[in-house]
Amino acid sequence: MHVLPDxxxxxxxxxxxxxxxxIGKGVVRQAFSEADVxxxxxxxxxxxxxxxxxxxxxxxxxxxxxxxPSLLMGSHSDTQPEGGWLDGxxxxxxxxxxxxxxxxxxxxxxxxxxxxxxxxxxxxLTGSSIYSGKTTLTEAxxxxxxxxVSFRDARAxxxxxxxxxxxxxxxxxxxxxxxxxxxxxxxxxxxxxxVTGIVGSRQIQVTITGQQNHxxxxxxxxxxxxxxxxxxxxxxxxxxxxxxxxxxxxxxIGRMQLRPNAPSIVPGEVVFDVQWRDIDDxxxxxxxxxxxxxxxxxxxxxxxxxxxxxxxxxxPVPMDATLRAALSxxxxxxxxxxxxxxPSGALHDASNMAxxxxxxxxxxxxxxxxxxxxxxxxxxxxxxxxxxxxxxxVSRLGASTDFKGN
Amino acid sequence: MHVLPDxxxxxxxxxxxxxxxxIGKGVVRQAFSEADVxxxxxxxxxxxxxxxxxxxxxxxxxxxxxxxPSLLMGSHSDTQPEGGWLDGxxxxxxxxxxxxxxxxxxxxxxxxxxxxxxxxxxxxLTGSSIYSGKTTLTEAxxxxxxxxVSFRDARAxxxxxxxxxxxxxxxxxxxxxxxxxxxxxxxxxxxxxxVTGIVGSRQIQVTITGQQNHxxxxxxxxxxxxxxxxxxxxxxxxxxxxxxxxxxxxxxIGRMQLRPNAPSIVPGEVVFDVQWRDIDDxxxxxxxxxxxxxxxxxxxxxxxxxxxxxxxxxxPVPMDATLRAALSxxxxxxxxxxxxxxPSGALHDASNMAxxxxxxxxxxxxxxxxxxxxxxxxxxxxxxxxxxxxxxxVSRLGASTDFKGN
Numbered sequence: 001m002h003v004l005p006d007x008x009x010x011x012x013x014x015x016x017x018x019x020x021x022x023i024g025k026g027v028v029r030q031a032f033s034e035a036d037v038x039x040x041x042x043x044x045x046x047x048x049x050x051x052x053x054x055x056x057x058x059x060x061x062x063x064x065x066x067x068x069p070s071l072l073m074g075s076h077s078d079t080q081p082e083g084g085w086l087d088g089x090x091x092x093x094x095x096x097x098x099x100x101x102x103x104x105x106x107x108x109x110x111x112x113x114x115x116x117x118x119x120x121x122x123x124x125l126t127g128s129s130i131y132s133g134k135t136t137l138t139e140a141x142x143x144x145x146x147x148x149v150s151f152r153d154a155r156a157x158x159x160x161x162x163x164x165x166x167x168x169x170x171x172x173x174x175x176x177x178x179x180x181x182x183x184x185x186x187x188x189x190x191x192x193x194x195v196t197g198i199v200g201s202r203q204i205q206v207t208i209t210g211q212q213n214h215x216x217x218x219x220x221x222x223x224x225x226x227x228x229x230x231x232x233x234x235x236x237x238x239x240x241x242x243x244x245x246x247x248x249x250x251x252x253i254g255r256m257q258l259r260p261n262a263p264s265i266v267p268g269e270v271v272f273d274v275q276w277r278d279i280d281d282x283x284x285x286x287x288x289x290x291x292x293x294x295x296x297x298x299x300x301x302x303x304x305x306x307x308x309x310x311x312x313x314x315x316p317v318p319m320d321a322t323l324r325a326a327l328s329x330x331x332x333x334x335x336x337x338x339x340x341x342x343p344s345g346a347l348h349d350a351s352n353m354a355x356x357x358x359x360x361x362x363x364x365x366x367x368x369x370x371x372x373x374x375x376x377x378x379x380x381x382x383x384x385x386x387x388x389x390x391x392x393x394v395s396r397l398g399a400s401t402d403f404k405g406n
Numbered sequence: 407m408h409v410l411p412d413x414x415x416x417x418x419x420x421x422x423x424x425x426x427x428x429i430g431k432g433v434v435r436q437a438f439s440e441a442d443v444x445x446x447x448x449x450x451x452x453x454x455x456x457x458x459x460x461x462x463x464x465x466x467x468x469x470x471x472x473x474x475p476s477l478l479m480g481s482h483s484d485t486q487p488e489g490g491w492l493d494g495x496x497x498x499x500x501x502x503x504x505x506x507x508x509x510x511x512x513x514x515x516x517x518x519x520x521x522x523x524x525x526x527x528x529x530x531l532t533g534s535s536i537y538s539g540k541t542t543l544t545e546a547x548x549x550x551x552x553x554x555v556s557f558r559d560a561r562a563x564x565x566x567x568x569x570x571x572x573x574x575x576x577x578x579x580x581x582x583x584x585x586x587x588x589x590x591x592x593x594x595x596x597x598x599x600x601v602t603g604i605v606g607s608r609q610i611q612v613t614i615t616g617q618q619n620h621x622x623x624x625x626x627x628x629x630x631x632x633x634x635x636x637x638x639x640x641x642x643x644x645x646x647x648x649x650x651x652x653x654x655x656x657x658x659i660g661r662m663q664l665r666p667n668a669p670s671i672v673p674g675e676v677v678f679d680v681q682w683r684d685i686d687d688x689x690x691x692x693x694x695x696x697x698x699x700x701x702x703x704x705x706x707x708x709x710x711x712x713x714x715x716x717x718x719x720x721x722p723v724p725m726d727a728t729l730r731a732a733l734s735x736x737x738x739x740x741x742x743x744x745x746x747x748x749p750s751g752a753l754h755d756a757s758n759m760a761x762x763x764x765x766x767x768x769x770x771x772x773x774x775x776x777x778x779x780x781x782x783x784x785x786x787x788x789x790x791x792x793x794x795x796x797x798x799x800v801s802r803l804g805a806s807t808d809f810k811g812n
Contacts, residue, residue, distance in 0.1 A: 180623065182624055182628075183628060184625070214587055215656065215658040215681060215683075216605065217587045217751040217775065218656070219751075220657075221653070222775070227640075228640070235641060247626075250624070250626055251626075252621040252631075252669070252672060253633055254633070254667070254668055254670065254671050254672060255668055255669045256664060258660070258661065261660070261662070261663075262660055263658070263661045263679035263681050264660065265658075265660050275669050277621075345622035345623040345625075346620060369619070371623075372620070
């Protein structure tokens with residue numbers, strides 16, 4: 001097939017006109033907003049023009065499908081409340097250009113998908129969760145946004161277009177192109193990341209209870225200061241995790257609340273979340289054991305009580321070996337010496353799709369690693385390289401006799 | 407003079423019936439609440455019965471005065487939203503019993519004061535701040551409580567009783583009896599603390615700004631995590647302060663806010679208060695230098711920005727030497743071997759009174775150091791010992807030819 005970079009970039013820029021923030025290339029296009037629905041209707045026109053059959057499912061996922069079995073490509077065009085122009089939009093327009101070019105070249109057959117609410121206005125990766133069967137439509141209908149609007153009411157705005165859910169078995173595989181949203185590629189001056197897998201994550205909420213007291217009359221040795229216990233925990237955690245992590249393992253204490261949170265009162269309680277992510281589920285489990293032990297040790301050392309509530313546990317999702325191999329071959333051909341294999345630290349629609357269809361992902365760089373912000377950007381040369389790598393990979397898959405999914 | 411412990415304890419228990427919480431001996435009697443005004447009117451009756459002339463000033467401070475010059479004693483009967491029965495109430499009823507007993511004994515002349523809003527419904531030590539001239543009545547009128555009620559509107563409930571502010575020079579000195587609100591005396595099994603001075607305090611608000619980022623895609627070595635900088639600051643602070651503090655110096659990080667405070671986002675900013683207290687103003691200044699230097703060092707080490715805003719600086723207030731000597735003599739006579747000299751870690755009305763009149767304080771133990779809570783308590787034997795020590799001291803002062811204040 002012969003992709004057309006100018007056509008691809010023109011469509012990508014057109015898409016950002018839906019919900020343009022007026023600040024740089026930023027976009028405000030949350031799921032089922034007017035701008036989002038308008039963008040999806042614009043995409044339907046482009047799919048038709050490319051000779052694909054548009055199909056909207058009850059979740060608001062927009063497909064453009066070939067007649068028979070095909071590879072599926074895509075991502076999502078909804079954004080965060082303040083989003084960048086590329087995020088999921090890139091994967092949708094790459095899919096459009098590949099499907100269009102493949103059609104023009106007489107194959108291989110490629111279909112397109114634009115999932116709904118990946119950014120979590122209502123749930124988390126809502127559209128692909130429903131499509132993959134992880135969440136039922138009925139469950140999702142009960143989800144509400146921060147203003148109390150339900151997914152059920154929101155999806156009514158596209159109900160006139162909606163038909164049945166497409167069967168999974170008409171797609172032999174799923175490929176999602178996405179910006180990295182980290183700075184690994186940008187820091188290294190590389191153009192392409194072939195994703196090995198999507199990291200798993202675990203999160204617990206910890207409550208440490210000491211003794212609230214007067215910050216003037218309670219001497220230092222008499223205190224049971226919950227904030228001091230948290231700091232001791234944090235220091236010990238950083239120290240002890242070093243022995244079991246890799247350079248790509250991450251852990252974060254990003255949310256916390258002191259009680260009563262007053263400058264003249266020794267904090268009696270702290271509630272905080274610990275979240276950690278890794279590509280290896282065994283490592284996630286070993287980290288959890290260490291974290292739980294450490295909470296108990298620190299509480300005991302400080303004469304305090306501690307309680308742990310599990311918040312979430314998502315298993316790592318390895319990418320399909322055949323699709324990965326094709327993407328790596330494409331990367332080697334189109335970006336020789338400027339690509340790497342790497343895990344995805346963020347969740348993507350491919351996490352859900354891997355449940356039902358062989359799935360893989362390709363990253364292009366994010367300048368300074370910035371995403372979910374109006375300033376999010378990628379050099380257009382890198383966007384085009386990403387397009388060419390996928391075109392190359394899809395051609396290889398089309399010529400391959402052994403790719404029927406695996 | 408001959409104090410009557412039973413009469414004293416009966417009055418103390420009667421006072422706690424105003425605003426009784428129904429939970430233990432707890433009291434809910436915030437400044438200018440119905441219960442507070444009723445308690446003050448009840449006190450006026452007791453003052454009259456004791457032969458003192460009641461006098462309410464525009465701030466709602468209730469005095470009971472002798473005809474001529476006198477020693478002034480007292481504290482405050484307003485409480486925290488959830489308060490104990492002793493806190494300021496003890497000092498008011500000790501003053502009543504001493505003034506009454508002195509009157510019965512024909513001298514020395516002792517007047518009584520019950521300051522308003524020591525607990526800060528509107529300001530901080532509002533009544534004594536106004537009486538001492540630290541705050542003007544006009545300034546205080548602009549203070550509002552958490553519900554938006556102004557001091558001006560609140561004090562209208564006692565306006566029918568209010569007359570002029572009493573001149574300071576009719577009082578030769580001020581003695582305030584109070585519960586310790588810490589556990590030094592209780593831990594040591596001692597009955598009396600003669601206060602050497604009221605500690606000064608300083609407070610700054612620090613903002614450390616790193617880089618908000620995705621907690622999945624931002625590797626550990628790429629992060630500028632403001633919470634991690636705070637923890638490093640806290641550890642270094644604890645380590646370096648040890649060289650310049652005494653066992654009674656205290657420092658607290660009691661309030662903080664992470665931004666955006668979300669479990670999946672590397673915190674980009676933390677705002678926190680550092681407060682420290684000591685009896686020595688030079689030490690407070692040395693601590694401030696160290697703290698400010700450390701904020702700069704930590705921010706620089708982490709490649710972050712830091713900003714410091716001074717919040718408050720209260721100088722230590724030494725207690726009057728003559729009054730202290732009389733209290734120490736009284737303590738030695740009435741509680742031999744069971745008393746000590748000690749600073750007050752908390753602010754009291756005596757902090758303000760020391761600006762205008764020689765002032766001193768006496769502490770009795772707080773069981774387990776607990777205060778500002780319904781369970782606040784002191785053994786009645788210790789309350790009576792406190793009464794006897796002050797009676798002894800006041801008698802000595804009355805007999806002394808050199809006490810005209812100093």
